[in-house]
Amino acid sequence: MARRDISGAVDFAYLEGFAMDDSTVIDEVLALFREQAALWTPMLDKSHPGWMDAVHTVKGAARGVGAFALGDVCAGAEAGTRSLGEVRTALDAALLDIAAYAHERALRSLKG
Numbered sequence: 001m002a003r004r005d006i007s008g009a010v011d012f013a014y015l016e017g018f019a020m021d022d023s024t025v026i027d028e029v030l031a032l033f034r035e036q037a038a039l040w041t042p043m044l045d046k047s048h049p050g051w052m053d054a055v056h057t058v059k060g061a062a063r064g065v066g067a068f069a070l071g072d073v074c075a076g077a078e079a080g081t082r083s084l085g086e087v088r089t090a091l092d093a094a095l096l097d098i099a100a101y102a103h104e105r106a107l108r109s110l111k112g
Contacts, residue, residue, distance in 0.1 A: 005100035009093035011066035012101055018066075023105070030098050033065050037095055044084045044091070052078065055087060067094040 006012075019025040036057075043054035059074035070090040076082030 006097050006104075007093060008097070009067060009069055009090070010097040010101070011068060012097075014066035014068075027102070027105070029065060030102060033061055034095065034098060036061060037091060041088065041091070044088050046084060051084065055084070058087065058091065062091075062094060065094075065098075067097075070094045 015026060015029070019029065040054045040058050042048065043050050044058075045051060048054070055074045055077045059071045059078070062068070062070035062074065067090075070087075070093070073082050073086050073090040077084060077087050
């Protein structure tokens with residue numbers, strides 16, 4: 001994956017600006033988001049008693065990293081106008097963008 005694989009699910013310019021282009025902060029925030037996504041995903045099912053809390057948490061975290069479309073889908077799920085399947089799909093899209101972005105950053109750091 002590389003920058004060409006980024007779909008626009010995450011606004012990395014927003015994240016870079018918010019983090020004042022601090023590479024360490026950007027890397028840590030994205031790593032934390034990926035780790036937490038692994039915890040949230042099993043909860044994004046109506047049979048899980050904490051699904052609403054998970055959706056709310058994903059909404060805030062998504063908006064914090066610049067995944068505004070994911071945040072909007074989560075807000076819709078909280079309001080009952082969007083499904084948890086749509087939340088999972090939007091989360092997957094954000095995670096794919098994050099992977100492509102991280103890969104591109106790693107390649108750039110190798111080039112010096």
